[in-house]
Amino acid sequence: xxxxxxxxFYKKQIDLEEQIIKKAKESVEEIENSLVxxxxxxxxxxxQKHKSMLNALITLVSETxxxxxxxxxDIIGKVIQEHIDLESSAIETYKELLEKLxxxxxxxxxxxxxQDEIRHHALLKxxxxxIIEKKTLYTSEMWDFLWEDATPEY
Numbered sequence: 819x820x821x822x823x824x825x826x827f828y829k830k831q832i833d834l835e836e837q838i839i840k841k842a843k844e845s846v847e848e849i850e851n852s853l854v855x856x857x858x859x860x861x862x863x864x865x866q867k868h869k870s871m872l873n874a875l876i877t878l879v880s881e882t883x884x885x886x887x888x889x890x891x892d893i894i895g896k897v898i899q900e901h902i903d904l905e906s907s908a909i910e911t912y913k914e915l916l917e918k919l920x921x922x923x924x925x926x927x928x929x930x931x932x933q934d935e936i937r938h939h940a941l942l943k944x945x946x947x948x949i950i951e952k953k954t955l956y957t958s959e960m961w962d963f964l965w966e967d968a969t970p971e972y
Contacts, residue, residue, distance in 0.1 A: 825876060828872045828875050828876050831872050835868045839866055842859060842861050843862055908935045909936060912931055916928055916932060
């Protein structure tokens with residue numbers, strides 16, 4: 819598959835994910851059952867993530883990564899640090915909850931969220947290190963970031 823074919827495929831998949839998001843949101847408007855509504859909306863959220871990941875793939879296969887200037891580095895660093903702090907808090911609270919829950923089904927859901935938070939935290943810390951070191955984001959590093967965030971360990 820050449821680069822143009824890949825880009826076309828990724829763009830078609832983005833369109834499909836957008837349709838899924840739209841349909842999920844529309845379909846819950848009349849639903850009163852909160853559980854069903856939230857499960858359908860969680861699909862829309864996953865599809866939003868898929869769309870973002872596909873956009874990242876488009877960037878990775880079609881663009882070179884520019885050097886991050888001092889001003890952007892400061893802005894990005896501040897934003898990432900705020901996210902790192904929030905993820906740390908989430909990790910701690912989910913860890914505490916996992917120790918208290920007795921239902922294995924509830925523990926399964928919370929463990930999945932907890933592992934997502936751990937992955938997000940690690941990704942953000944790595945990204946912060948790159949920003950602090952004022953490095954250019956190399957394509958291989960960006961692939962690593964995408965890979966680590968896309969591969970949950972449930």
